[in-house]
Amino acid sequence: MLPEVASWLARRTSTAEDWPPRLLLAAKGGTRISVVLPARDEEATVGAIVAAVRTDLVERIPLVDEIVVVDSRSADRTAAVAAAAGAEVVAQDAVLPRRGRMSGKGEALWKSLAATSGDLIVFVDADLREFTSSYVTGLLGPLLTDPSVGYVKGCYDRPLVDGDRRVEGGGGRVTELVARPLINLHWPLLAGVMQPLGGEYAGRRALLERLPFVTGYGVELGLLLDVYQDSGLDAIAQVDLGRRVHKHQSTEALGAMSGQIMLAAWSRLERHGRMMPLEAPSTALTRFRRGPGGHDARTTDVAVGERPPMIEVPEYAAARSISPGRR
Ligand SMILES: O=c1ccn([C@@H]2O[C@H](COP(=O)(O)OP(=O)(O)O)[C@@H](O)[C@H]2O)c(=O)[nH]1
Ligand SMILES: O=C(O)[C@@H](COP(=O)(O)O)O[C@H]1O[C@H](CO)[C@@H](O)[C@H](O)[C@H]1O
Numbered sequence: 001m002l003p004e005v006a007s008w009l010a011r012r013t014s015t016a017e018d019w020p021p022r023l024l025l026a027a028k029g030g031t032r033i034s035v036v037l038p039a040r041d042e043e044a045t046v047g048a049i050v051a052a053v054r055t056d057l058v059e060r061i062p063l064v065d066e067i068v069v070v071d072s073r074s075a076d077r078t079a080a081v082a083a084a085a086g087a088e089v090v091a092q093d094a095v096l097p098r099r100g101r102m103s104g105k106g107e108a109l110w111k112s113l114a115a116t117s118g119d120l121i122v123f124v125d126a127d128l129r130e131f132t133s134s135y136v137t138g139l140l141g142p143l144l145t146d147p148s149v150g151y152v153k154g155c156y157d158r159p160l161v162d163g164d165r166r167v168e169g170g171g172g173r174v175t176e177l178v179a180r181p182l183i184n185l186h187w188p189l190l191a192g193v194m195q196p197l198g199g200e201y202a203g204r205r206a207l208l209e210r211l212p213f214v215t216g217y218g219v220e221l222g223l224l225l226d227v228y229q230d231s232g233l234d235a236i237a238q239v240d241l242g243r244r245v246h247k248h249q250s251t252e253a254l255g256a257m258s259g260q261i262m263l264a265a266w267s268r269l270e271r272h273g274r275m276m277p278l279e280a281p282s283t284a285l286t287r288f289r290r291g292p293g294g295h296d297a298r299t300t301d302v303a304v305g306e307r308p309p310m311i312e313v314p315e316y317a318a319a320r321s322i323s324p325g326r327r
Contacts, residue, residue, distance in 0.1 A: 001191065001192075001284070001286050001297055001299050002188055002189065002191070002284075004189055004233070005188070005189060005191050005192040005286070006192075008189075008192050008233055008234070008236075009192040009297075011234075012142075012149075012234070012236065012237040012238060013155075013192075013237070013238050013239075013240070014138075014141060014142065014237070014238075014239050014240070015138070015239065015240040016134040016135070016137065016138030016141075016239055016240065016241050016242065017134075018138075018141060018239075019137050019138050019140065019141025019142075019145075019239070020137070021056070021057065021061050021063060021137050022061070023141075023145075024063055024137055024140055024141060024144050025061050025062070025063055027144040027145050028063060028144060031119050031120060031144065032065045032066075032117055032118045032119045032120070033063060033064050033065050033066075033118050033119070033120045033121075033122070033140065034064075034065065034066050034067075034068060034112075034116035034117065034118030034120070034121045034122070035053050035057075035064050035066070035067045035068070035121075035122045035124060035136055036068050036069075036070065036109070036112040036116060036121055036122065036123050036124070037049060037050070037067075037068070037069045037070070037082070037087070037123075037124050037125070037126040038070050038072055038105050038108035038109055038112070038123070038125070038126065039069050039070065039071060039072060039074065039078045039082065039108075039126035040071075040072040040073060040074050040078070040105075040108075041074045041075055041076045041078060042074070042076075042078050042126035042127050043074070043076040043077040043078045043080075043081045045126060045127050045128060045129060045131075045247070046069060046078055046081055046082045046085070046087075046126040047081040047082065047084065047085040048085075048131065049124060049126060049128060049131045050067055050069065050082055050085035050086055050087040051085045051086065052131060052132065052133050053067050053124075053133055053136060054067060054085065054086040054087075055133075056133035057133050057136060057137070058086075063137070063140075064122075064136065065117070065118060066088060066116060066117065066118065067086065067087045067088065068087060068088045068089075068090060068112060068115055068116050069082035069083075069087040069088070069089045069090075069126065070090055070091075070092050070095075070108040070109070070111060070112050070115065071089055071090065071091050071092060072092045072104075072105070072107075072108040073092060073093065073103075078126070079091070082126075090111070090112075090115040092107060092108045092111050095111035095112075095114050095115050096111060096114050102215045103215060103216065104215045104216030104217060104219075104260075105215075105216065105217055105219055106213045106214050106215040106216055106217070106218060106219030106222070107213075107215045107216075109123060109213055109219055110213035110215075110219075113205070113208060113209055118205060119204065119205055119206075120140060120143050120144070120202060120203070120204060120205070121202060121203060121205060121208060122136050122139050122140060122200075122201075122202040123199065123200065123201050123202065124136065124199070124200050125199035125200065125246060127246045127247040128244065128245065128246050129161070129245040129246060129247070130243065130244070130245045132242075134241065134242075135154060135200050135241050138154065138239040138240075138241050139152045139154055139200060139201065139202040139239055139241075140152075140202060141239060142237040142239065143202055143203075143204065146237075148234065148235065149235060149236075149237045150203060150204050150206075150207040150227065150231050150235040150236070151201070151202070151203040151204075151207060151223075151224075151227045151231070151235060151236050151237075152201060152202045152203070152236070152237045152238065152239060153193055153194075153195060153196070153198060153200075153201045153224070153236065153237075153238045153239075154195060154198050154200035154201060154238070154239055154241045154244075155193075155194035155195040155198065155238050155239070155240050155241065155288075155295075156195065156198070156200075156240065156241045156242055156243050156244040157169070157242070157243040157244070157290055158170075158171030158172040158175075158195070158243070158244050159171055159243065159245060160173075160248060161245050161248070162248065169289065171244070171246075171248070172195065172197065172198075173251075173254055174197060174254050174257050174258050174261060175195065175196060175197045175198075176287070177258070178258045178261055178262065179196050179197050179221055179261055180196065180285070180287065181285060181302070182221075182261075182262070182265045183196055183221075183224075184282060184284060184285045184286060185281035185282055185283075186265065186269060186278075186279075186281060186282075187225060187228065188282040188284065189228075189233050190224065190225075190228055190233070191284070191286040192238075192286070192297075193224065193236070193238060194238060194288045194295060195238075196220065196221060196224050197220045197221065197261070198220070198244070199220070199246075200241065200244070201220070201223075203223075203227070207227065207230070207231065207235075208223075210230070211223060211226045211227065211230060212226065214260075214264045214267070216257075216260040217256075217257040217260045217261060218260045218261055218263060218264030219264075221261050221264045221265060222264045222267075222268070224236075225264075225265075225268045225272075226268070229268070229272055240294075240295070283301050283302055283303035284299050284300075284301055284302075285299065285300050285301075285302045286298070286299040287299075287300075
């Protein structure tokens with residue numbers, strides 16, 4: 001692991017327990033806080049998440065100023081359930097209608113900037129099964145107490161839960177198979193971000209409003225890379241929120257998600273590459289697993305070599321009475 005990454009991990013990683021609500025309330029001052037849930041067909045789970053935030057962080061202590069659910073073309077009762085739980089609900093396509101209609105989660109999150117008023121914005125997926133309001137207070141901690149932090153990512157254990165079947169560490173499939181390798185190869189200073197695709201994160205409006213939002217499922221990778229490009233590694237913090245259980249998509253659906261994430265990575269390589277020469281990819285891949293004392297980082301070298309065409313190998317050519325290098 002690069003020493004800069006180890007140093008960043010030590011300085012910029014905390015846990016949700018480090019940020020008790022009373023401490024945040026004391027630090028809030030006049031800072032307005034919005035919680036945003038992008039939701040497409042989440043009637044089964046959106047209500048409990050909204051109710052937990054409202055009860056704990058609006059009614060019990062006045063920390064959160066608004067809870068906004070962006071209804072992302074749901075075909076079920078997401079909007080009604082969210083409203084009944086106390087959220088303000090906006091239809092994705094009704095926000096900034098003159099800007100036309102693009103699609104996916106990134107569109108919902110981009111539109112949320114125009115539908116909210118918070119100085120700080122906390123994004124929470126609406127399909128979480130074991131949500132607690134400490135997700136929100138954890139993400140707000142670094143932003144309310146350190147002006148040098150602009151963006152906070154959640155990290156957590158991610159089991160793959162399918163009915164009664166639970167595979168510890170089996171979740172975050174696109175993270176482990178696509179996003180983490182891409183980040184380690186091309187943006188090695190971001191290798192310490194444990195859950196780059198996690199759907200729970202927060203940022204300052206003053207930062208978010210000057211960044212582009214990739215539509216679809218490219219939004220998390222796009223924002224992480226653009227925050228890094230815009231403000232540097234030290235503007236990013238991460239908070240251990242414990243564990244995350246959510247509704248899983250099929251492998252086929254995650255194939256499409258992977259394509260969107262690869263396109264987001266390519267667009268940043270191409271764009272940032274125009275500003276500075278692309279560096280050779282790093283061959284170190286760092287992965288994380290929770291251990292007794294926190295997260296253990298394991299770095300492996302994924303370098304590959306290359307053998308020449310066999311026909312150019314003298315022993316091979318001689319054994320077949322052919323001249324070496326004949327094409
Ligand atoms: O077009 C979309 C797709 C997804 N989502 C929401 O974005 C979050 C994450 O999406 P999903 O659960 O499909 O992704 P996964 O967690 O499976 O990667 C959820 O709250 C979705 O309802 C959305 O608002 N619009
Ligand atoms: O992290 C991942 O690999 C994917 C899929 O997770 P699972 O394999 O279904 O646990 O989930 C995330 O990726 C999406 C794209 O960035 C985010 O939008 C989701 O919020 C997040 O759950």
